[in-house]
Amino acid sequence: MEIPIIQDIVVILTLSVAVIYLFQRLKLPSILGLLITGVIAGPKGFSLVRAVHEVETIAEIGVILLLFIIGLEFSLKTLATLKRAILLGGTLQVGGAIGIVFLAAWLLGYDWNQAVFLGFLVSLSSTAIILKMLQAKGETNAPHGRMALSILIFQDIIVVPMMLFAPMLSSDGSDTGNIWWLLLKAVVVVAAVLFGASYLIPRVLHAVAKTKNRELFILTVIVICLVVAWGTNQAGLSLALGAFLAGLIISESEYSYQATGIVLPLREIFTSFFFVSIGMLLDMTFFISHIGTILLLALAVAFIKIVATSIAVMALRYPRRTIIITALTLFQVGEFSFILAAVGVQYNILDDMMQQYFLATSILTMAVTPFVVDKAADISQWWMKQALPKKFALTKLAPNASQEDLTAENLKDHAIIIGYGLNGQNVARAARNANIPYVVLELNPEGVQLARKEGDPVYFGDATNEVVLEHLKVYSARVAVITITDPIGARHVVQHIRNICNTVHIIVRTRYVRDMDELYQLGASEVVPEEFETSVEIFTRMLNKYLVPQDEIESFIRQVQNNGYNSLRPNPNLGSMQMPALSIADINITCLKIQHNDNEIVGKTLKEAGLRARYGITIAAIERDHTFLAQILPDTRILQGDKVYVIGASEALAGFGAKVR
Numbered sequence: 001m002e003i004p005i006i007q008d009i010v011v012i013l014t015l016s017v018a019v020i021y022l023f024q025r026l027k028l029p030s031i032l033g034l035l036i037t038g039v040i041a042g043p044k045g046f047s048l049v050r051a052v053h054e055v056e057t058i059a060e061i062g063v064i065l066l067l068f069i070i071g072l073e074f075s076l077k078t079l080a081t082l083k084r085a086i087l088l089g090g091t092l093q094v095g096g097a098i099g100i101v102f103l104a105a106w107l108l109g110y111d112w113n114q115a116v117f118l119g120f121l122v123s124l125s126s127t128a129i130i131l132k133m134l135q136a137k138g139e140t141n142a143p144h145g146r147m148a149l150s151i152l153i154f155q156d157i158i159v160v161p162m163m164l165f166a167p168m169l170s171s172d173g174s175d176t177g178n179i180w181w182l183l184l185k186a187v188v189v190v191a192a193v194l195f196g197a198s199y200l201i202p203r204v205l206h207a208v209a210k211t212k213n214r215e216l217f218i219l220t221v222i223v224i225c226l227v228v229a230w231g232t233n234q235a236g237l238s239l240a241l242g243a244f245l246a247g248l249i250i251s252e253s254e255y256s257y258q259a260t261g262i263v264l265p266l267r268e269i270f271t272s273f274f275f276v277s278i279g280m281l282l283d284m285t286f287f288i289s290h291i292g293t294i295l296l297l298a299l300a301v302a303f304i305k306i307v308a309t310s311i312a313v314m315a316l317r318y319p320r321r322t323i324i325i326t327a328l329t330l331f332q333v334g335e336f337s338f339i340l341a342a343v344g345v346q347y348n349i350l351d352d353m354m355q356q357y358f359l360a361t362s363i364l365t366m367a368v369t370p371f372v373v374d375k376a377a378d379i380s381q382w383w384m385k386q387a388l389p390k391k392f393a394l395t396k397l398a399p400n401a402s403q404e405d406l407t408a409e410n411l412k413d414h415a416i417i418i419g420y421g422l423n424g425q426n427v428a429r430a431a432r433n434a435n436i437p438y439v440v441l442e443l444n445p446e447g448v449q450l451a452r453k454e455g456d457p458v459y460f461g462d463a464t465n466e467v468v469l470e471h472l473k474v475y476s477a478r479v480a481v482i483t484i485t486d487p488i489g490a491r492h493v494v495q496h497i498r499n500i501c502n503t504v505h506i507i508v509r510t511r512y513v514r515d516m517d518e519l520y521q522l523g524a525s526e527v528v529p530e531e532f533e534t535s536v537e538i539f540t541r542m543l544n545k546y547l548v549p550q551d552e553i554e555s556f557i558r559q560v561q562n563n564g565y566n567s568l569r570p571n572p573n574l575g576s577m578q579m580p581a582l583s584i585a586d587i588n589i590t591c592l593k594i595q596h597n598d599n600e601i602v603g604k605t606l607k608e609a610g611l612r613a614r615y616g617i618t619i620a621a622i623e624r625d626h627t628f629l630a631q632i633l634p635d636t637r638i639l640q641g642d643k644v645y646v647i648g649a650s651e652a653l654a655g656f657g658a659k660v661r
Contacts, residue, residue, distance in 0.1 A: 005054040012049065012276055015041055028370055029129045031335060034272055035363050038279020045284060052280065059277035062270030063339055064243040068225045069267050070156055071247020072260045085147060085446075089312045090154020093330070096308035097123035104300075113169040117349045120162045121341060121358060122301055123308070124334040126366060127152045133373050134329075138511055141421075142486030143444055144325040144376075147313055151330060159336045160244050163343055170347035185235045193245045196228075202253040209255060221259045224250060240339060278338045282359045290360070297361045298368075302331040317445045319462035321489070324380035332369045333362035377488040381464070411473045414438055418463045418493060419484035420447040420456075423509050427481050428456045439472060464492040466500060475501040482508045487515050491522055498523035589620065590653055594642045594660045601660065607634040615656045617648035 016037045023033035041048040049055060098119030105115035130148060131140075139145040201224065208220045225246045232242030250259050287294065309327040318326075341358055344350040350358070415431055415438040417424050424440065428451075431438040440458040442448050451458035461468040463484070474480060474497055482490050490508055497506055507526045508519050516527045536557055543553050594602060601609050611617055622629040622636070623643040629636070638644070646653060 005051045008049045008051045008055060012037065012041060012055070012273065015048070016272060016276065029126075029132065029366065031126070031128055031275055032363070032366055034275035035279040035282075035366070038276040039282050039284060040279075041276070042280030042282070044280070044282065049280070055273060055280070056277050058270060059274040060239065062267070062272070062274035063240050064225065064229050065263055065267040066271050066274070066339075067160075067240045067244040068229075068247040069260065069263060071244040071249075072251050072256050072263070085150040085316060086154050089147060089316055090151050090158070092312035092315055093151050093309050094123045094155060094158055096311050097304055100304045100308060104304075114349055114354075117166065117169050117340075117344050118354075118358075120166075121337045121344075121362075122304060122333065124155050124159060124337045124340070125152060125305070125330040126332050126334040126369065127156055128335055129332070129366060129369055130329055130373070133370065138487055139485075142484070142489065143318060143322045144329065144486070146444075147316070147318065147322060147326045148329045151309070151312065151326075155334065156336070159340065160241055162340060163241050166340065166343045166349065167347055169349055189232055189235060189242075189245065193228075193249055196249045201249045205250070205253050205255045217255075217258070218262050221250065221262055225263070274338075275335070278359070279363075281355070282363065283356055286356045287360045290357070294357065294360045294364060297357060298364045301333060301361055301365055305331040317460070319443050319465070320383065321380045321462050321464050322443060324383055325376045328372055328376040328379060331372065332365040337362060377492075381492060411437070411439065412476050413478050414473075414476075415479040415481060416441060416472055416474060416477050418480065418482045420444070420451050420458065421483060421485060423483040424481075425450075425454070427483065428454070432456070441468070441472060464489055464496060466496045469493075469496055469500055474504055477504050479505045479507065482506065485511070487511070490515075491518060494519055494522045494524050587647065588650055588653060589645060589647045590657075591623075591643055591645050592653075592657050592660055594638060594640055594644060596660050597640050601638055602640050603637065605635045605637050606632065609638060611656070615648070615659070616652035617646050617656050619644050620647050621645040 016034060019037045019040075020030050020033040023030065023036075039045050043049070043052055098116065101119035101122045102112075102115045105118050106112060110118070130152060134140045134142075134145045134148065140149065204224075205217075205220065208217050225243055228246035228249065229239045229242035232245065233239045250256055306327040309330050310323050313323045313326050337358075341350060341355060345355055415436055417427050417431070417438055417440045420428070420440050420442040424442075428438060428440055432455075438457070440451050440456050441461055441463050442451060442458055443460065443462050445460070448458050448460050459468075459472065461471075463469060463482075480497055482493050484490055484493070487510060490510065494506055494508060497504060502523075505525045506523065507528065508524045509528050509530070510516065510519065511530045513529045513532060516529055519527045540553055540557065544550075596602075601611075606619060611619065619632055619638075621632065622638075622645070624639065624641070646656060648656070
């Protein structure tokens with residue numbers, strides 16, 4: 001018997017593998033590859049898929065699992081303690097985008113409800129694409145990375161109220177009774193969620209977990225997700241909203257991580273079908289015939305998102321470079337906009353023409369995202385070279401009283417610490433203890449506040465701006481320590497310092513070894529890679545375990561560091577470096593419990609037992625009756641139940657252990 005959906009699944013998955021592989025080679029996002037797969041396989045493409053309705057049903061499951069995972073990742077406690085960057089930045093970005101789109105759409109003649117809904121669609125950005133790109137570039141902890149992720153977190157949360165509000169937009173305002181009834185049902189559902197999260201679900205999961213049956217736990221998690229989703233749907237709300245609430249319920253229990261690990265692989269498969277199903281909706285004939293309008297819409301969307309994001313980041317007092325890069329990072333339309341668009345079609349807020357324009361514009365903005373994000377730093381650097389008055393380049397926050405004499409006017413022979421993360425804090429603490437004059441330069445307002453609390457002389461500003469560096473008199477500084485987590489920013493800082501002077505000694509902290517050569521070429525005096533420092537620390541502890549003399553270990557570490565870590569690179573170029581001949585002794589120390597009542601050992605003194613002559617081991621200490629005997633003498637007796645700390649070669653320890661166990 002032929003089952004059409006099986007054939008269609010094979011076609012979709014096979015085509016997806018080929019397209020995504022090609023996109024990976026071209027360094028394009030996988031989501032875009034899935035959308036293109038849908039365009040090719042769909043009824044408006046080459047019609048390779050016949051069971052379109054069944055594929056859409058699978059896609060609905062993908063949406064449910066996607067929102068379920070988001071609910072798992074955001075606990076009620078987390079939502080109650082969101083940071084200022086998420087609340088203020090996210091609210092300004094989303095609210096600003098909605099406001100601008102609403103005004104533009106209303107002036108163009110759209111109904112108010114359609115204008116608001118279009119604002120919803122445009123305001124969201126792609127978490128999947130941006131998060132993956134920031135991780136690949138090592139910029140998740142950079143200022144623009146933190147800011148972008150904060151706004152994306154807010155967007156992921158606000159999409160749920162948007163979905164709840166969408167049915168209200170389908171009304172023309174005359175049927176207010178239905179709107180109030182829907183709000184009442186929403187309040188009841190939220191109350192049920194709070195009750196389930198606090199009392200019911202944790203007890204159920206605890207009872208299931210006690211059985212230690214993996215299959216039962218998996219089934220329970222899936223049932224909770226589907227039952228809550230079905231219940232909210234029966235109440236007139238969306239399945240996706242129910243799935244989010246189900247995830248929120250489980251997130252309050254200690255089993256949320258295990259539940260996430262179970263659902264995550266399923267989500268990846270089903271959400272793939274979701275993006276494929278979205279691609280199936282795109283009419284390529286429409287796209288080609290309206291390409292001019294679509295390009296203009298894509299540019300308009302990008303402009304609106306850039307303006308809204310810039311205002312949000314500017315309100316948080318970040319410098320121009322962070323504002324520009326963050327805005328260029330979040331200019332695209334996101335994957336959750338597709339879910340919202342489906343809700344809009346369901347409630348007749350969007351017609352077919354509007355949906356086609358939205359799909360084409362969204363896919364186009366997502367397609368160009370990798371290229372724009374890659375060039376964002378260069379664009380910001382070009383913008384930073386434009387004229388900037390000195391009074392806008394740097395904002396001083398008053399240092400503590402003990403550092404009042406360290407003003408920008410009398411700085412000389414000082415150290416400049418750029419970045420006040422963990423490394424910057426440690427460097428500042430060391431400088432303070434050593435009475436070295438120093439100033440801190442930080443562009444994260446939260447970091448500035450922390451530096452003030454610690455009593456460090458701190459300035460708010462962007463080190464990639466030469467005006468800022470000149471204001472801190474980098475040309476008269478002895479050392480500049482760069483500890484920022486932004487690799488591209490670090491390179492620009494080194495370059496700008498060298499443009500100003502060649503006398504300052506530049507020490508750069510970098511996360512990856514691949515950045516070392518370029519930093520040296522730009523003029524860094526010393527580069528400290530975290531990857532190699534971690535390797536050195538691990539290697540040191542390993543050599544200590546093998547009882548290698550400490551002076552030999554320290555000598556080896558100095559040679560490694562002085563040689564620029566070349567000996568640890570994949571293709572080492574040791575030059576004249578002499579690796580010490582390390583003599584690794586086969587000596588270990590272990591703890592053994594005297595269990596076997598051997599009359600040759602138990603009850604005997606160490607002298608009588610002759611352990612060193614017979615077994616080649618030495619007892620260094622004994623633990624007896626919760627008392628530690630550190631002074632071991634020849635007449636010390638060995639009793640049954642003693643824990644003995646024994647030193648010797650591995651083979652000797654093994655032989656002695658077999659005798660006493």
